[in-house]
Amino acid sequence: MQTYESLLKVTQDDLDELNHVNNVRYVQWVQEIAKNHWTAATTHKIRETYFWIMLSHLIEYKHPALLNDVIKLKTYVTKAEGVTSVRVVEITNNNTNKLLAKSETTWCFMNSNTMKPNRIPEGISKIFQ
Structure with a gap:
């Protein structure tokens, strides 16, 4: 399975009133790394x-991230069948x-010309295996 990783540093803008990373920021990071x-x-x-x-999104929060923490985001596709990918x-x-x-998101593959779901071509599925 192909993985993709990136690092970021928590800034003041990432924090909420409890001085840890806001839950919404985690969702943004998930979308950005995808x-x-x-x-x-x-x-x-x-x-x-x-x-x-995005069709559905589940995120489990385990521990807080704090100001100046260096965060590693790692993503990979676990399933790609029909028109959806996890x-x-x-x-x-x-x-x-x-x-x-840790998050698990189900995505729907769309065709830009028809604006409708499109079966994921084998060539694209193989990119992420």
């Missing part, structure tokens, strides 16, 4: 023809390797 993985793994032509929409994102503290949050 998009970045898609962009890094595909061509411009593929991205002009297809896009993804993507996992693990969010860990890069210094302690402690799991902070």
Whole structure:
């Protein structure tokens, strides 16, 4: 299974009134790393023809992230069948390797021309295996 990772540092803008990363920020990070993985793994032509929409999203929060923590985002696709794909994102503290949050999102593969769901072509499924 192909993984994609990135690092970020928690800033003041990421924090809520409890001085830990706001839950909404985790959701933004999940969406951003999914998009970045898609962009890094595909061509411009593929991205002009297809896009993804979120169908469902589950996130489990395990431990808080705090100001100046270095966060590792790791994502991978666990299933791609028909018109849907399931993507996992693990969010860990890069210094302690402690799991902070884990998400599982179901995405629908869309055709830009018809604006309707499109069966995921084998070539695209193989990119993420």
